[in-house]
Amino acid sequence: MRIAVVGGGISGLAAAHRLIELSRDGSQSFEVTLFEASNSLGGVAETRQIGEYLVETGPDMFITNQPAAVNLCQRIGLAEELIPTELAYRGSLVLRNGKPVRIPEGFMLISPAKVWPVLKSRIFSPLGKLRMGLEFLVPRRKESTDETLAGFVRRRFGKEAFDRLIQPLVGGIYTADPEKLSLKATLPRFLEMERQHRSLIVASRKQATARESDGSGARYGLFTAPRGGISDLLNRLAEIISEHAHTKTGDAVAAVSLGRTSGYTVALQSGTRQEFDGVVLALPAFHAARVLEPPASKEVPEESSSELAALTDLLYGIEYSSAAVVVSGHRLADIEHPLDAFGLVIPAIERRQVLAVSFTSRKFPGRAPDGHVLLRTFVGGAMQPEMLEHRDETIIDIVRKELESILGIRGEPDFMEVCRYERSMPQYYLGHCERVARIYELAKAIPGLELAGNAYSGVGIPDCVSSGEAAAERISNWWSGKDATE
Numbered sequence: 001m002r003i004a005v006v007g008g009g010i011s012g013l014a015a016a017h018r019l020i021e022l023s024r025d026g027s028q029s030f031e032v033t034l035f036e037a038s039n040s041l042g043g044v045a046e047t048r049q050i051g052e053y054l055v056e057t058g059p060d061m062f063i064t065n066q067p068a069a070v071n072l073c074q075r076i077g078l079a080e081e082l083i084p085t086e087l088a089y090r091g092s093l094v095l096r097n098g099k100p101v102r103i104p105e106g107f108m109l110i111s112p113a114k115v116w117p118v119l120k121s122r123i124f125s126p127l128g129k130l131r132m133g134l135e136f137l138v139p140r141r142k143e144s145t146d147e148t149l150a151g152f153v154r155r156r157f158g159k160e161a162f163d164r165l166i167q168p169l170v171g172g173i174y175t176a177d178p179e180k181l182s183l184k185a186t187l188p189r190f191l192e193m194e195r196q197h198r199s200l201i202v203a204s205r206k207q208a209t210a211r212e213s214d215g216s217g218a219r220y221g222l223f224t225a226p227r228g229g230i231s232d233l234l235n236r237l238a239e240i241i242s243e244h245a246h247t248k249t250g251d252a253v254a255a256v257s258l259g260r261t262s263g264y265t266v267a268l269q270s271g272t273r274q275e276f277d278g279v280v281l282a283l284p285a286f287h288a289a290r291v292l293e294p295p296a297s298k299e300v301p302e303e304s305s306s307e308l309a310a311l312t313d314l315l316y317g318i319e320y321s322s323a324a325v326v327v328s329g330h331r332l333a334d335i336e337h338p339l340d341a342f343g344l345v346i347p348a349i350e351r352r353q354v355l356a357v358s359f360t361s362r363k364f365p366g367r368a369p370d371g372h373v374l375l376r377t378f379v380g381g382a383m384q385p386e387m388l389e390h391r392d393e394t395i396i397d398i399v400r401k402e403l404e405s406i407l408g409i410r411g412e413p414d415f416m417e418v419c420r421y422e423r424s425m426p427q428y429y430l431g432h433c434e435r436v437a438r439i440y441e442l443a444k445a446i447p448g449l450e451l452a453g454n455a456y457s458g459v460g461i462p463d464c465v466s467s468g469e470a471a472a473e474r475i476s477n478w479w480s481g482k483d484a485t486e
């Protein structure tokens, strides 16, 4: 069976690799071709060596309690290379009136697991703390309709908790506006906590007790990265794929058209066309919609064309935000702040021009030379889209001024570069889960077509690995005549 995997980000790599694994099992034989528009594989994930710095421009770590990425690393011989985060600097900061303040120990993204550190914290006013404490008494929500993340947090913990801490913590993950994000699509476990325990504080305390051994209390111990950076994972996958499959980079797929009776034609921008029995589209949703669109669909059998049109409409409806990451290397001697944490998040109410600063070399060893630090400063996102309109030099000027004012960073950096991520982060707005369910339903009606990627059910690396592998397995099940399962 000839399968095209379109998109060479982590989702597409995981899909191609899983198809190779399924072929190796012997029951099926897939001839896999991976298509990638750019000249290199990895999508938004990339590790670069800049002088003595090991620089992640995209993702720099992944969570281990969603096991897909760790499992994949084990299967490709990378398990030994996975390193934990540094113990010494576990913790995060939030900006309050221009000054970095430590986030209370045991704060789990939305909910505190420990009361005393919140009571002592300088982040919240006495009234804000009182309102947070009333969370114990807030009843469950009666309606079962989707709720925004911001609405949920304000309902349970009050406005101040949202404005001062939870907005930048959660907004940062999606470079998003939490006023629009769907709670069910982004952080369903908190919805479940409310359903089961009513109070999130009670539920978080129970979970934290189970994790008491982690000195920081919070989730920092749950993250890992390959010793040589995320590209260790990408390169290993690329190596296996190049041994067992065909890889075509530097030529975008222009259209994927369904044959009149069966199969697919993949047309590349260069004009080449190739026939396949099945296709995995591991692309941002709007790219997936574009390649499936007419004129390709003119050849589609009539009964499939309305489904295809509905599918592309739904895919186009998933919005994306753009962000830039400014990577920079500095001498520690040039920095006033001790940088004794993994990073700093900045609430929108602080009215700054940066969203967050990750102290990357504080998280993992080997990222910066001795006496130096590697920083990654995030700008733009759904809250400040205008930032991406600036030229690189202007963004660098803005970031330098902000870093000086917030962290006291002076002197010439060893390097400073802007990495742009245009329309890279899908926004899971209200109704996202229902949209995705309908997308999968429509795609299921088109035999041999599968969708994967960060647009649907999670943006983290483990989510993307799961999504790519699940698409490969659905294709395999479909081909062997079994019921496709989601």
Ligand SMILES: Cc1cc2nc3c(=O)[nH]c(=O)nc-3n(C[C@H](O)[C@H](O)[C@H](O)COP(=O)(O)OP(=O)(O)OC[C@H]3O[C@@H](n4cnc5c(N)ncnc54)[C@H](O)[C@@H]3O)c2cc1C
Binding pocket: 006, 007, 008, 009, 010, 011, 012, 035, 036, 037, 038, 041, 042, 043, 044, 045, 057, 058, 059, 060, 061, 062, 063, 251, 252, 253, 254, 282, 283, 284, 287, 291, 325, 421, 424, 425, 452, 453, 454, 455, 459, 460, 461, 462, 464
């Ligand atoms: C700055 C940043 C930091 C992040 N940090 C973390 C982190 O620390 N931890 C974490 O778990 N997650 C993180 N994420 C999220 C995670 O990295 C992404 O969700 C994930 O890498 C997306 O992978 P993907 O394969 O779905 O999509 P992409 O990486 O976007 O890959 C899609 C690929 O499709 C290709 N393509 C597009 N159109 C075509 C076409 N017509 N033909 C052929 N190819 C095409 C593109 O060139 C691209 O290579 C971060 C994301 C960003 C942007």
